[in-house]
Amino acid sequence: MKYFLYWGCSLEGSGANYLVSLKPVLEALEIEFEEIEDWNCCGASLSYVGARDLAIKVLNARNLALAETQGSYDIVVPCSSCYIQMLKVSQEIQEDEGLKTQINECLAEGGRIYRGNLKVRHIMDVLYNDVGPDKIKATVVKPLNGLKIAGYVGCQSVRPYGEYDSVEKPKIQDRLLEALGAEPVPFPKKMRCCGSGLFMSEMDNCMRLVADILEDAISHGAKMISTVCPMCAMNLEVYQERINKAFGTEYDIPIVYLTQLMAVTFGMDLKKEAALDYNIIPPESILKTAVG
Amino acid sequence: MGSYDPSFAKEVFENVDFGDEIKMCMQCGVCAASCPLSLQMDHSPRQIFTLIRAGKREEVLGSQAIMLCTSCYTCEVRCPRKIPVIDVMHGLANYALKHDFVPRKDTANFGGKFWDQIYRIGRIDEKDLSRRYFFAEGIIEGIKGLLGFSDIGLRLFLHKRIKPLPERKIKGIISLRKMLDKAEKMRGRGGASV
Numbered sequence: 347m348k349y350f351l352y353w354g355c356s357l358e359g360s361g362a363n364y365l366v367s368l369k370p371v372l373e374a375l376e377i378e379f380e381e382i383e384d385w386n387c388c389g390a391s392l393s394y395v396g397a398r399d400l401a402i403k404v405l406n407a408r409n410l411a412l413a414e415t416q417g418s419y420d421i422v423v424p425c426s427s428c429y430i431q432m433l434k435v436s437q438e439i440q441e442d443e444g445l446k447t448q449i450n451e452c453l454a455e456g457g458r459i460y461r462g463n464l465k466v467r468h469i470m471d472v473l474y475n476d477v478g479p480d481k482i483k484a485t486v487v488k489p490l491n492g493l494k495i496a497g498y499v500g501c502q503s504v505r506p507y508g509e510y511d512s513v514e515k516p517k518i519q520d521r522l523l524e525a526l527g528a529e530p531v532p533f534p535k536k537m538r539c540c541g542s543g544l545f546m547s548e549m550d551n552c553m554r555l556v557a558d559i560l561e562d563a564i565s566h567g568a569k570m571i572s573t574v575c576p577m578c579a580m581n582l583e584v585y586q587e588r589i590n591k592a593f594g595t596e597y598d599i600p601i602v603y604l605t606q607l608m609a610v611t612f613g614m615d616l617k618k619e620a621a622l623d624y625n626i627i628p629p630e631s632i633l634k635t636a637v638g
Numbered sequence: 639m640g641s642y643d644p645s646f647a648k649e650v651f652e653n654v655d656f657g658d659e660i661k662m663c664m665q666c667g668v669c670a671a672s673c674p675l676s677l678q679m680d681h682s683p684r685q686i687f688t689l690i691r692a693g694k695r696e697e698v699l700g701s702q703a704i705m706l707c708t709s710c711y712t713c714e715v716r717c718p719r720k721i722p723v724i725d726v727m728h729g730l731a732n733y734a735l736k737h738d739f740v741p742r743k744d745t746a747n748f749g750g751k752f753w754d755q756i757y758r759i760g761r762i763d764e765k766d767l768s769r770r771y772f773f774a775e776g777i778i779e780g781i782k783g784l785l786g787f788s789d790i791g792l793r794l795f796l797h798k799r800i801k802p803l804p805e806r807k808i809k810g811i812i813s814l815r816k817m818l819d820k821a822e823k824m825r826g827r828g829g830a831s832v
Contacts, residue, residue: 355761355762355763355764356762356764358801359763359764359765359799359800359801360764360794360799360800361799362798362799363799384808384809384810385808386756386760386761386808386810386814387756387760387761387762389753389756390752390762391708391709391728392745392748392749392752392753393749393752393753393756394728394729394731394732394749395731395732395735395745395746395748395749395750395752395753396749396750396752396753396754396756396757397732397753397818397821397822398655398729398732398821398822398825399655399656399725399728399729399825400821400822400824400825401818401821401822401825403821404817404818404820404821405756405814405818408810408814408817430711448824451820451824452817452818452820452821452824453817455813455816455817455819455820456810456812456813456814456816456817457813458813458817500710501708501709501710501711501712502709502710502711505710505711505712505714505715506711506714506715508715513715514715537712538674539674539708539710539712541674541708542708542709542710543708543709543752544706544707544708544745546748546768546771547742547744547745547747547748547749547771548706548742548744548745551675551678551706552708555674555675555708584790584793584794585790587789588789588790623797623798624797624798624799625797626793626794626797
């Protein structure tokens, strides 16, 4: 199985533990991947401040065009924001000839064209549907032995399209957690927004959102929260101390990427491959106790 | 009570990205009930849509709500009339900012620097984006902002989650800018802010 991997800007910065753990995990699952050469930012959700809709679409179409010249693999995206931006444009281009013409007129200014042949997919889709929980389970050498984990789905990895999971009751992350030997805990705020890219500039409003999610996960027994989105991971983890100061709470719950858990259970190096030392709230002791 | 003035609705339908989608709104309020930040908004999305029809230009374009959208898509998946609510909110915010309304100053600064960086280098480099955001209101404000954020920044740095290298342009930056300029020109009014 071979794919393009479009990991986006966050995974080279605040979401580095995602990318560091993702690569060896994919290799262990015999997934080959190729980077889209000279890719650009997807525009995420804040570009509207500086640009109208067409420019933001063109941003994503350029990446699609670059990939199409490079090969014909599906594009796999681990970041939910990049995923939704790119998926949106690729679908609209397939459905709307007029828009496709407009976009290609813009791409032509930079000597590019997108014919509309590529498929955009979230990493969860590939892990669940192409690799499958059985193969993942078979790769596990250090199962999590019933460790209670809240699989936080958030927003843009499934909404609005629900390409591979339900938009109201997603289950795939929980199935994958089970394959790793964890016990996924149900919690109603699983799909509630963390504030995403608005966190930095609307901190007071967004801290409340995160506090509610943490409270919900913890009160349902979670010892750890897993996610597949760099914005969710950042917002849920990094601001816990500030939230404690603001609301008089005592949150101290590790937030890990699902791929970090996979690396740990696949028996990989806790630092070099699972990138646990990248986490600010250390998940190491809980995980070590769980795998025994 | 003033009578309804349809001229603002017409202005929105014709000039705002996805503005004409508002025609589909049946005022059910599912968007308002689904929104994680609706309680912090001065008007819920449902109210924004009805204020547009009522011709309340200042109230809509100056509303904090249009810039408090986190793009979570909850309203959008639930809207029974399939209105792309998020695209409409973003369209309204873009239009408001171009017409000298500033519904949320900090988010306008942050989003503005965000787009500037994409236009300048083709990617987002979080540390430089944060720095430029903090200094958007001048040096004093910038130093205050940086100091206020140093607890978070330092931790991210110590845990290898800040790119050590300075921001770097993608190779195709010139051609990317040409593409973006063309797109903005085709849509009219504005152009990249750099």
